[in-house]
Amino acid sequence: MQKISVIGLGKLGAPLLATIAERGFEVVGVDIADSTIEKINKGEVPVEEPDLAKLLKKNRLRIKATKDYSEAIKNTDITLIIVPTPSKKNGTFTNRFVLDAVKNIAKVLKIKNKYHLVVVTSTVIPGSMDKEIVPVLEKVTGKKAGKDFGVCYNPEFIALGSVIKNLLEPDLVLIGESDLRSGRILENFYHKLCINKPPIVRMNFVNAEIAKIALNSYITTKISFANTLMQICEKIPGGNVDDVARALGFDSRIGAKYLKGGLPYGGPCFPRDNRAFNNFAKNLKVKSLLARSSDKINNTLFKYLSSKISSINPKGKIAILGLSYKKDTDVVEESAGIKIANSLAKKHKVIVWDPTAIENAKKLLSPAIRVASSLKNCLSNVDIAVITIPWDEFGKIKPAYFKGNPKKTILIDCWGIVDQVKLQKVANIQLLGQSYNE
Template identity: 45%
Template sequence: MKLSVIGLGKLGSPLAAVLASKGYEVIGVDLNSDFVKKINEGRAPVDEPQLQNLITEHRTRLKATLSYQEAVLASDVTFVIVPTPSEKNGLFSNKYLLQSVEEIGRAIALKNTYHLVVITSTVTPGSCQGEIRETLEKASQREVGSNLGLCYNPEFIALGTVVCNMLYPDMILVGESDKQAGDLLETIYRQCSENTPPVRRMNLINAEITKISVNTYVTTKISYANMLSDICQHLPGSDVNVVTDAIGLDSRIGSKYLKAAVAFGGPCFPRDNVALAALANKLGARADIAIATQAINQHQNLRLLHLIEKLDNGGPIGILGLSYKPGTYVVEESQGVALANRLSSQGKKVSVFDPMALNEAKKVLNQNVEICASTFECVESADLLVILIPWPEFAKEIQMETFRKKATKASVIDCWRVLNEAAFSEVCHLIYLGVGSEVENKSLTPLTV
């Protein structure tokens, strides 16, 4: 069985490489000729741990082309992982997906064997059975059924661990047009997983709503922890980490993603909540939890700004961490970028550093934000330092000595508690979020959700 993968970006190129590593002949397609060239030269088109190794090891089974026809005619199954940007109303746009499916359909019309089309992009529930199926059937001049299969099969991955998540998935979700299509996709996944994950097979629409529900539930846990952090910060004597650590031990709850710090960001989490709320609204249903999760998330930025305003002595402010989380260069919905731009547009002197995301951040940062060359430079230049993302480098590279040498005692807002409290409290004014104090209690006004 031969496979094709349409869209060789952050998700598509790791999938193509994982499939090739499990013995499949894979041909990728992208509009971006640079990505196609890179794959054909054995180079990873995107930066993702383990991706380059997989491509190097399994190069003979992996190639790429700009031609849909070439890829579809050379394969039996086509995975589609093109962008589905959010529309103004919050729902996902199928614009690129439909263009892609139409091209695939036209190529399928030129062959006479069975072909399976697998949609992996995140879509608004109802898309696959609706306009995607219609477009595919029209372009291929076939009906979905015995000669043409359609599946919805999202990946549950996190950037920075995409390859690992694909090799050891918690579950495989298969939305299927019919049994033949689902059987074929399950066979591929059974061969690709290093573990034996449970497989859930269902109709297309159930799989679509399951995908969004997973992400929105995870973000609800994050917002719950951040809500507790806000309360604890106003409650002298309390500490949110002590509380969430204990809550997480209850097996009904679990500790994963129950950690208070800053607002969640990135290309998926914020928009999935918005999409769930928009879907409910469109259907005449309610998604109050999704709306509250998003409102609590936005409030975290306000909390941080309040704290910065209180600690600001008019001197330079340093921000460490511009990616939306450690281990990635992605700055979509990055709290660090938003904070730097906000403060610099208020006329404050802001300097920033990130171990991996500086090139991406430069494209979206205000011009007057100063880019530092190292953690040290950012710490050294700041009267007020915000450690926004817990890159492991920061814990190693931030030296007490740098604070000792400062003429005035610096303040440090350590959002993820990367610095040792006992040690660093001696050399700077160290603030952990979610720790109650009399001062916070008097001055912060919580946002009503």
């Protein structure tokens, strides 16, 4: 069986390392952070992700972490690079960390006689593989890509909170390849890694690079469309976005996923990939009006929701439940809950709660906001409560949590998860995308 190395053991790299080991491969992880290396070698998690702790512990004998590129590259056959590619102000990404990793790999490949496959998994801007990454590999090794060693671009389509599941059962595997041999080796690796026999789509580098950011940009279009429907339905007596979206979702040309009117999209991928797509098109003098519009709709939605909540009770005390950008993660990048809390804190007393993301959120929350000590504490004595993330514990909110509130609390359930019958005596429940005034 081939041996694999993974460079960059963060939110995506650490779960990938554990998943590869779970599927029977020996795997070496490389990171620049000492604490990450120490944790992984002890079988501990460097990042929070469902099932990561279990897989790291279970497969400890097949996993090794090191800072030493030489040890990792010499002793493995395929190297996957998953280091950050942060966004720049204009929306494009920097390849700085990928190029650092590539140079370190190339120094070892220069003296390694056996064939090796280098795979870039980090999201890069189209043109990066041909213009920057392969030239550096060839220059430092003094060898030819596609002949002396292989190169692939292989972005992952995962969502935080379900990374391991998405790696094992992806909708598709996308491979950009320097040559047929490289693509074939990576395809065979995925036949062993995935448990669901996904379509494996192979092409040249640039088309795979465009497909990666185009896919995320397209999904933001769907979300923003559903959120426009949500605002329309709120203005029409009897309107209900869930009914409208449900009907649309049954059409096979549309599909139901990501077609739920509600909160703006956030997190480390959708907003930035969409902006990158827009910037990439702009540089080609193509007007990507759809990508720009979904970004604009998303940004105005924060204002729409904040003023809607504020207008219910302009002096009311407000609880925001949910600070991560989605369920089952503690990542708070572009979190709707934090943005709405900060906006409301300009006029209202705001208290917040989240089961995992409080520590990360504290850095981004306005100082005027109080952090609750528990879900029950957060709901005590508030006029309005807003559920921004469908965490399981929010679905189990009990009537007793509202005890002592002078009036019925307005509970805005953005995900429709609470037990309306159980709570009807203590809370007036409102769902997004439905009209209430008529």
